[in-house]
Amino acid sequence: xxxxxxxxxxxxxxxxxxxxxxxxxxxxxxxxxxxxxxxxxxxxxxxxxxxxxxxxxxxxxxxxxxxxxxxxxxxxxxxxxxxxxxxxxxxxxxxxxxxxxxxxxxxxxxxxxxxxxxxxxxxxxxxxxxxxxxxxxxxxxxxxxxxxxxxxxxxxxxxxxxxxxxxxxxxxxxxxxxxxxxxxxxxxxxxxxxxxxxxxxxxxxxxxxxxx
Numbered sequence: 001x002x003x004x005x006x007x008x009x010x011x012x013x014x015x016x017x018x019x020x021x022x023x024x025x026x027x028x029x030x031x032x033x034x035x036x037x038x039x040x041x042x043x044x045x046x047x048x049x050x051x052x053x054x055x056x057x058x059x060x061x062x063x064x065x066x067x068x069x070x071x072x073x074x075x076x077x078x079x080x081x082x083x084x085x086x087x088x089x090x091x092x093x094x095x096x097x098x099x100x101x102x103x104x105x106x107x108x109x110x111x112x113x114x115x116x117x118x119x120x121x122x123x124x125x126x127x128x129x130x131x132x133x134x135x136x137x138x139x140x141x142x143x144x145x146x147x148x149x150x151x152x153x154x155x156x157x158x159x160x161x162x163x164x165x166x167x168x169x170x171x172x173x174x175x176x177x178x179x180x181x182x183x184x185x186x187x188x189x190x191x192x193x194x195x196x197x198x199x200x201x202x203x204x205x206x207x208x209x210x211x212x
Contacts, residue, residue: 003093003161005107006066007031007082010046027127029083031090035156038110040149043088058115058197059146066092068142076130086124087144094161096145097174102167102194109153111164115195117177118143145173148195167191179205 009029029046037044042060064087069080082090094105099114106112120143125133137143169191171184176198179185188194188202 001094001163003091003163005089005091005155005157005159005161007090008036008043008155008157009083009088009090010036010043027086027123029086029088031082031157033157035108035154037152037154038108038149039152042149046088056197058148058195060149061088061112061147062118062144063087063089063091063096063147064144065096065142066090068097068144071140071142085118085144086127091161094163095172097142097177098172099145100166100170100172101176101188101198102169102191104150104164105147106162106164108155108159109151110149110155111151111153112147113150113195114173115146115148116197116201117145117173119177141174141178143174143177176201176205179208182206182209185209 009031011026011029026046032045038061040057040060064085069082069085069090073080089107095103097117101114101116103114104111105114120134120137122134124137130136169187171181171188171191175181175184176188179201185202185206188198189206
């Protein structure tokens with residue numbers, strides 16, 4: 001299975017929200033031209049301002065699907081340009097939210113592995129400026145996927161996305177985000193060699209399901 005990278009996006013400017021307890025955000029990302037270096041913590045020229053909740057090894061690269069963006073363009077009555085949701089990669093032709101956790105992508109000389117879902121937050125809502133945005137985005141469920149970098153290298157807009165491997169456990173990023181299937185969450189906890197934050201989110205979902 002192959003797809004295409006429509007755009008590679010990095011921080012254009014930090015956004016000062018000016019709210020107590022909220023640092024400047026790197027959500028304002030814009031497309032860049034030409035090859036970019038990719039390392040274990042993300043893409044060269046990009047950064048994460050709020051490192052407590054964003055970024056890190058398990059959330060180094062955030063991808064969003066072009067078809068899912070087109071849905072929101074229709075809903076919002078305006079184009080959702082690449083980077084609008086704070087994504088690093090806008091892709092087409094391969095599952096993103098519906099990628100099986102642990103799926104490996106090859107883009108340029110970079111190998112990525114799907115980890116966890118994007119969780120919409122207050123910063124995202126303020127950036128979008130749409131009524132009930134977190135609720136609406138959550139209800140739709142097309143949240144995109146984070147990836148960890150298994151093999152650093154270089155990639156660029158226009159590169160192919162080659163799906164190199166898909167784990168047999170079949171639990172997707174969307175299923176982890178929704179957290180409704182206890183058996184699926186346990187499957188992730190029993191699966192070896194996934195990203196640490198996958199186990200964290202699966203354990204939290206399972207705990208919530210077991211609450212009386």
